[in-house]
Amino acid sequence: MSEQLIIAGKPYHSRLLVGTGKYKDFTETRAAIDASGAQIVTVAIRRTNIGQTAGEPSLLEYLPPEKFTYLPNTAGCYSADDAVRTLRLARELLDGHNLVKLEVLGDPKTLYPNVIETIAAAKTLVKDGFDVMVYTSDDPIIAKQLEEIGCCAVMPLASLIGSGMGILNPWNLQIIIENAKIPVLVDAGVGCAGDAAIAMELGCDGVLMNTAIAAARDPIMMASAMKKAIEAGRESFLAGRMPKKLYSASPSSPTAGLITTA
């Protein structure tokens, strides 16, 4: 496909963004990401193990930052302050890299986003020069507000993080997509390739996923399936589906010339 996904002014040919968590080891992480064709990969920022890590392999060796665009996240942050602090450290860690994924959670059981803290953090980060891709609920009003604050992409959930429940409210996603002038990516909740294709057919600009690939029985094959689903869904969206005709069939074969015709 020649048409590209533009995020914060930079073009990407892949519309699939993937996480790097929950894999068996770094070799599997890299193989799955290669199979997915993803160019943007999310990473978490965590305390370094002190004292017992000499010679331990690091994610960065398997996913060289020169080859992939890192998207540091704020997973596990429950306040705007923690999220901002985490991303400032991430920027220092990645040599001034500004593209980040903001997520501020509201509840450890559902990992549902706290949109009030998310908005507060987004304001600070945008002012501070970050390009903010923001995880949020599927509330169209909040999505619009995050766009107005200056986020570079809005990423509503399909369903809860890691749940694999698929797209629970396509109607809300469609309202968000119709209202948005920035890329809309579904982030969280995709369970299988069909879900990813549906997200793209709704008109999403991309999909971000982690568990759907990492927790598949064969993560590498699932990564490949996701790549195809994203491409198929995008083409299906661009091609424009036929109108639905409720309770009214229309044969594909000619009605004239049937041998039983009198």
Add this chain to the structure above:
Amino acid sequence: MLVFRCDQELMKISINGEVKQFDSRNMTISALVVTLNLTGKRLAIEKNGEIVPRSQFSEEKLQDGDKLEIVGAVGGG
């Protein structure tokens, strides 16, 4: 003559929430990174809530009671 060698030559520094003792005063962040076997690792350091740019590691001195956060990138979604 009795010499009191008490805690004055030891400094306590909290690193990632764990208090550790170090012998020398006037230790820099660079020296600490070596001591902790973290040489060559890509990391970011916050001292008492403020980020210390990597370019300042060799000048930034540590003092008794400093609180450090040392972070890196790990797998995540």
